[in-house]
Amino acid sequence: MAARADTSKTAESSDKVSVICRALRRAIIEQALEPGAKLPEDSLGERFGVSRTIARHALGQLAAEGLVELRRNRIAVVATPSWQEARDAFDIRIELERLVVRQLAGKLTKPQIAELNAHVDAEDRARDGTDAVSIRLATEFHILLAHMTNSPILVRYVSEVAYRCCLTLSLYSRPHSSECAINEHRAIIAALAKGDVDKVMGLMHSHLDSVATRALVTPSPQRGRDLLDILAPYADEASGEKVVKLPKAVRR
Amino acid sequence: MAARADTSKTAESSDKVSVICRALRRAIIEQALEPGAKLPEDSLGERFGVSRTIARHALGQLAAEGLVELRRNRIAVVATPSWQEARDAFDIRIELERLVVRQLAGKLTKPQIAELNAHVDAEDRARDGTDAVSIRLATEFHILLAHMTNSPILVRYVSEVAYRCCLTLSLYSRPHSSECAINEHRAIIAALAKGDVDKVMGLMHSHLDSVATRALVTPSPQRGRDLLDILAPYADEASGEKVVKLPKAVRR
DNA sequence: ACAGCCCGAACTGCATGCAATTGCAGCGCC
DNA sequence: GGCGCTGCAATTGCATGCAGTTCGGGCTGT
Numbered sequence: 001m002a003a004r005a006d007t008s009k010t011a012e013s014s015d016k017v018s019v020i021c022r023a024l025r026r027a028i029i030e031q032a033l034e035p036g037a038k039l040p041e042d043s044l045g046e047r048f049g050v051s052r053t054i055a056r057h058a059l060g061q062l063a064a065e066g067l068v069e070l071r072r073n074r075i076a077v078v079a080t081p082s083w084q085e086a087r088d089a090f091d092i093r094i095e096l097e098r099l100v101v102r103q104l105a106g107k108l109t110k111p112q113i114a115e116l117n118a119h120v121d122a123e124d125r126a127r128d129g130t131d132a133v134s135i136r137l138a139t140e141f142h143i144l145l146a147h148m149t150n151s152p153i154l155v156r157y158v159s160e161v162a163y164r165c166c167l168t169l170s171l172y173s174r175p176h177s178s179e180c181a182i183n184e185h186r187a188i189i190a191a192l193a194k195g196d197v198d199k200v201m202g203l204m205h206s207h208l209d210s211v212a213t214r215a216l217v218t219p220s221p222q223r224g225r226d227l228l229d230i231l232a233p234y235a236d237e238a239s240g241e242k243v244v245k246l247p248k249a250v251r252r
Numbered sequence: 253m254a255a256r257a258d259t260s261k262t263a264e265s266s267d268k269v270s271v272i273c274r275a276l277r278r279a280i281i282e283q284a285l286e287p288g289a290k291l292p293e294d295s296l297g298e299r300f301g302v303s304r305t306i307a308r309h310a311l312g313q314l315a316a317e318g319l320v321e322l323r324r325n326r327i328a329v330v331a332t333p334s335w336q337e338a339r340d341a342f343d344i345r346i347e348l349e350r351l352v353v354r355q356l357a358g359k360l361t362k363p364q365i366a367e368l369n370a371h372v373d374a375e376d377r378a379r380d381g382t383d384a385v386s387i388r389l390a391t392e393f394h395i396l397l398a399h400m401t402n403s404p405i406l407v408r409y410v411s412e413v414a415y416r417c418c419l420t421l422s423l424y425s426r427p428h429s430s431e432c433a434i435n436e437h438r439a440i441i442a443a444l445a446k447g448d449v450d451k452v453m454g455l456m457h458s459h460l461d462s463v464a465t466r467a468l469v470t471p472s473p474q475r476g477r478d479l480l481d482i483l484a485p486y487a488d489e490a491s492g493e494k495v496v497k498l499p500k501a502v503r504r
Numbered sequence: 505a506c507a508g509c510c511c512g513a514a515c516t517g518c519a520t521g522c523a524a525t526t527g528c529a530g531c532g533c534c
Numbered sequence: 535g536g537c538g539c540t541g542c543a544a545t546t547g548c549a550t551g552c553a554g555t556t557c558g559g560g561c562t563g564t
Contacts (some may be wrong), residue, residue, distance in 0.1 A: 015324060015517075017312075040545065051519045053305065056546085057312055060269075064316045066405065072267060073525050073546055088403040091355075095347040103343075151340040153318065153416070157409060164405070267547075292515065303549045308516085325516055325555050 020048050020058035028067050028078055029139065029166040030132040035080040039068065065160050067167060079167065086168035090212035093161045094205055097142060100158060101188065101204045103149045106195025112148055113193050119144055120185045127182075132170075138181050139166050145188075165212075173214075181211065272300050272310035280319050280330055281391065281418040282384040287332040291320065317412050319419060331419065338420035342464035345413045346457055349394060352410060353440065353456045355401050358447025364400055368441045371396055375434050384422075390433050391418045397440075417464075425466075433463065 024044075027033045044055035059076045062068040069079045081089070108116075123137045139162045146158035184207040191200035276296075279285045296307035311328045314320040321331045333341070360368075375389045391414045398410035436459040443452035 042545075045519095052546085053518065053520090057309060060309060060312060061316055064313055066408075074527090075545070085403075085405060088401075088405050091351060092348065092406060092409060095351050096344065099343060099347050149340075151337075153337060153340050153413070154344060156318075157344060157413075161405070161409075294515075297549095304516085305548065305550085327515070327556095 016048070016050050016054050017057045017061065020044065020050070020055060021061050023048070024058065024062055025065075025067060025163060026136075028062075029163055029170075030136055031170045032132075033078050035078050035167065035171055037078045039076040039078065041076070066164050081164065081168050081171065083172060086165070086172060087212070089161055089164045089168060090208065093158070093165055094208045094212075096154070096158050096161060097145070097204050097208060098201050100142075100146050100149055100154060101192060101200045102197055103151075103154075104145065105192055105197040105200050108148065108192055113189065116141075116144065116189045116192075117186075120182060120189065123182050123185065135166060135169060138185070139163070141185055169211075181207070184210075268300070268302050268306050269309045269313065272296065272302070272307060273313050275300070276310065276314055277317075277319060277415060278388070280314075281415055281422070282388055283422045284384075285330050287330050287419065287423055289330045291328040291330065293328075318416050333416065333420050333423065335424060338417070338424060339464070341413055341416045341420065342460065345410070345417055346460045346464075348406070348410050348413060349397070349456050349460060350453050352394075352398050352401055352406060353444060353452045354449055355403070355406075356397065357444055357449040357452050360400065360444055365441065365445050368393070368396065368444075369438075372434060372437045372441065375437065379434075387418060387421060390437070391415070393437055421463075433459070436462075 024033070024039075033039075039059060041052040041055045041059065044058070045052045048055065059068055059070060063070040063076070066081075067079055068076050070076050119137070119141050123134065123141065126134050126137050142162050143155070143159050146155045149155070184203065188200060188203050188207065191203055276285070276291075285291075291311060293304040293307045293311065296310070297304045300307065311320055311322060315322040315328070318333075319331055320328050322328050371389070371393050375386065375393065378386050378389050394414050395407070395411050398407045401407070436455065440452060440455050440459065443455055
């Protein structure tokens with residue numbers, strides 16, 4: 001039951017803008033929309049049966065979350081975080097999630113523990129599904145934890161940064177074996193239930209750290225980064241090196 | 253030369269929406285707009301010389317940052333964070349800023365240190381100004397620090413959460429003596445320059461913690477939610493307070 | 505006199521229209 | 535053949551218009 005239909009405090013609830021936001025968010029983190037994919041306002045509006053105004057508003061929200069890049073007078077695109085930004089996001093995420101488990105250790109109710117276990121079971125069952133889904137589930141485990149702190153702000157930040165990490169994982173990571181992640185999730189639940197603050201903070205730290213380092217070992221964006229943007233700063237002094245213009249691989 | 257000309261990283265640069273956002277943000281954290289103040293789209297549009305569409309978009313962004321509360325079909329109001337939310341915000345802020353100084357310790361350039369010192373000097377000069385301004389400057393010191401990490405994500409989160417804390421300080425704190433804050437800022441700069449990671453993390457922690465505890469000891473509005481708004485007309489026992497419900501803050 | 509109802513004003517939700525900017529394809533020039 | 539230019543189509547930036555909802559004040563019934 002992932003019903004959690006509560007969107008509550010944070011400005012978004014049931015209007016069309018939020019619906020589009022959620023849909024796009026999910027599409028992005030499941031890689032249905034790759035980083036760099038174009039998101040023209042009218043196409044979105046047409047797709048979701050709303051006007052450009054609404055699509056535009058949704059894009060604005062997603063841009064505020066860092067999932068979408070918005071350049072003036074240009075088509076919005078799915079964000080393409082740099083490797084450094086990915087590292088930064090993970091650093092922040094580690095701190096935030098340590099805070100989460102610190103607040104949660106020993107304070108979980110039985111139903112909450114059951115809910116967590118159920119979620120991990122779901123992760124387990126999804127192991128033979130697509131990679132995108134298992135990544136999403138793993139991410140949602142962390143968001144579920146954040147929810148249990150009853151701190152809307154913490155939920156928002158953890159969600160955002162987790163989504164960003166999801167996005168970067170899709171960029172810089174190859175098929176990851178979710179097995180160990182699941183085991184680590186179980187270990188975290190156990191330590192939380194036992195109330196061992198230090199243990200659980202350490203677990204969470206190493207869990208995220210391992211994901212980060214395992215995923216982000218390759219600072220060479222094999223593809224997908226639009227080189228033109230990368231090279232923009234070098235345009236001034238790029239006299240000696242001949243910069244060939246690559247054949248725009250990502251065309252539609 | 254604070255010409256931090258970074259456009260486009262964080263979606264907001266030079267369009268009218270961002271202008272309005274910045275203006276409102278500042279008005280809010282300087283308490284020109286009190287928590288609970290109404291922000292009708294038309295009035296904002298009129299005030300800033302734009303249409304409702306733009307004002308609406310700006311409100312959306314500010315709502316995403318938690319500075320504005322947006323209820324469907326209702327006039328937007330400046331957010332009124334509960335006391336618990338204030339605590340949560342400070343908790344998060346402490347972690348984030350510890351991360352900031354951890355990354356910064358020993359890595360600051362001379363110009364950066366000079367810039368920081370200049371800012372604190374400005375804080376010093378503003379001591380005889382209004383409280384709102386000195387609070388804003390103190391907040392901006394922390395944001396300036398975050399900027400120096402060169403991590404856009406960190407900048408965004410620190411800024412947001414710092415603004416939120418600013419907002420709550422205006423709610424739950426009485427006139428605070430900024431003197432010690434200034435000294436603590438100087439101490440932090442010194443420790444950063446010396447590169448003493450542990451020292452500076454401890455300093456930052458206690459700095460923020462002291463601000464938080466000094467400020468948040470009084471949950472005077474029992475729950476702080478929009479209950480406060482409801483009770484405003486019946487402001488008998490809340491006598492000492494200046495709760496004029498709304499002199500139509502932004503009315504032509 | 506008081507409570508409840510009703511109606512108008514105010515406001516938001518959303519779509520559409522128009523001007524301005526950008527992307528791009530084709531064309532001419534070197 | 536490659537490079538730069540030009541004009542058109544695509545797309546955004548923004549304002550305005552209309553419909554639906556909420557708020558508040560006055561009126562009526564008791």
